Amino acid sequence: MVPGLIYENPLEYIYTLLLDILVCTVKSFYFLLETIFLTLLPDRLRNKKDVTGQVVLITGGGGGVGRHIALNFAKLNAKIVIWDVNREAINATCDALKTEGYECASYIVDISDREKVYEAAKKVKEEIGKVDILVNNAGIVTCRPFLDLPDKAIESTYAVNILSHYWTAKAFLPDMIADKRGHIVTVSSVTGLMGTYACTDYSATKFATVGFHESLYSELKYHGHEYIGMTLVCPYYINTGMFSGVKPRLFPMLEAKYVADQLVESTLKNEVNCTLPGSVRFLLPLKCLLPAKTCWEMMLRIMKGPQSMSMYRGRGKAKSG
Numbered sequence: 219m220v221p222g223l224i225y226e227n228p229l230e231y232i233y234t235l236l237l238d239i240l241v242c243t244v245k246s247f248y249f250l251l252e253t254i255f256l257t258l259l260p261d262r263l264r265n266k267k268d269v270t271g272q273v274v275l276i277t278g279g280g281g282g283v284g285r286h287i288a289l290n291f292a293k294l295n296a297k298i299v300i301w302d303v304n305r306e307a308i309n310a311t312c313d314a315l316k317t318e319g320y321e322c323a324s325y326i327v328d329i330s331d332r333e334k335v336y337e338a339a340k341k342v343k344e345e346i347g348k349v350d351i352l353v354n355n356a357g358i359v360t361c362r363p364f365l366d367l368p369d370k371a372i373e374s375t376y377a378v379n380i381l382s383h384y385w386t387a388k389a390f391l392p393d394m395i396a397d398k399r400g401h402i403v404t405v406s407s408v409t410g411l412m413g414t415y416a417c418t419d420y421s422a423t424k425f426a427t428v429g430f431h432e433s434l435y436s437e438l439k440y441h442g443h444e445y446i447g448m449t450l451v452c453p454y455y456i457n458t459g460m461f462s463g464v465k466p467r468l469f470p471m472l473e474a475k476y477v478a479d480q481l482v483e484s485t486l487k488n489e490v491n492c493t494l495p496g497s498v499r500f501l502l503p504l505k506c507l508l509p510a511k512t513c514w515e516m517m518l519r520i521m522k523g524p525q526s527m528s529m530y531r532g533r534g535k536a537k538s539g
């Protein structure tokens with residue numbers, strides 16, 4: 219029988235509901251105070267995860283953000299494993315690490331191919347060891363209005379941006395559970411919190427990563443695997459060239475190093491959510507509170523979202539940023 223859901227009589231139902239509300243309120247108040255305290259506490263006094271000797275695997279580790287994530291974890295004496303489809307990008311990351319005196323194991327893996335992911339995971343376990351921190355970072359974008367999106371592009375976006383999270387998590391989570399330690403970092407996007415023009419595929423996959431993170435988080439908590447950390451990272455535009463040509467109106471694009479710094483810090487602090495820049499968090503509730511027409515007016519007139527996205531030119535066709 220599922221505890222807390224089946225009752226002998228209505229009085230018991232009301233009594234347990236009131237008790238649960240009371241406990242939840244007291245705990246929520248405590249968590250609120252804890253969050254305020256941790257926000258005000260200087261960074262050097264925060265309790266952070268020690269990743270020395272831990273294996274950190276970064277998908278898309280050859281890319282703009284991935285390279286900085288790799289470098290940051292290497293500086294913390296973690297063992298770095300890079301997965302990417304792009305040999306040149308992998309070499310550039312490994313060279314950057316070697317220049318700083320760090321090692322880097324790299325594998326060419328197309329994470330959209332489930333069997334290739336399982337094969338590569340087996341190889342990593344044999345050659346490097348079990349993965350302690352999995353950073354699901356690789357992502358692709360097409361940036362075209364819905365009717366101009368080729369079917370193949372939609373399928374690829376889903377395969378890389380979300381389905382791959384299932385394959386990598388399935389490959390590494392069982393070891394994390396067995397060893398009672400681990401961390402899964404999900405790189406989503408602000409477009410995963412707010413639908414974006416010319417991104418019916420990209421935005422939808424990023425929403426899916428949020429759902430994946432939240433659902434898996436609830437499963438791990440409910441089944442007592444509290445020792446596994448889960449961090450969701452939702453950045454605004456980043457100046458890596460992925461959204462080359464786009465000119466956001468209100469905030470400048472973020473720098474890849476800043477995003478990687480925040481991602482690694484959040485992981486070390488075991489934070490569940492990391493929205494970048496943090497101020498975006500205050501805009502999001504408006505989406506549920508204001509009339510949809512008002513939100514659209516803000517998007518069109520104030521943020522000029524569609525106008526700025528229609529300036530997208532893609533990599534190599536325009537200067538990024």
Ligand SMILES: NC(=O)c1ccc[n+]([C@@H]2O[C@H](COP(=O)([O-])OP(=O)(O)OC[C@H]3O[C@@H](n4cnc5c(N)ncnc54)[C@H](O)[C@@H]3O)[C@@H](O)[C@H]2O)c1
Pocket residue numbers: 277278279280281282283284301302303304307327328329330355356357358378405406407408452453454455456457458459460461
């Ligand atoms: N750039 C932005 O404005 C922005 C904003 C919010 C979120 N993000 C997300 O941040 C993450 C990193 O973005 P970035 O700007 O560093 O992108 P990037 O294009 O610079 O790097 C992505 C990397 O993923 C690799 N990759 C692509 N397909 C792959 C596949 N099938 N298998 C393995 N590797 C593959 C690419 O080769 C590349 O090295 C992505 O998930 C992206 O969606 C980016």
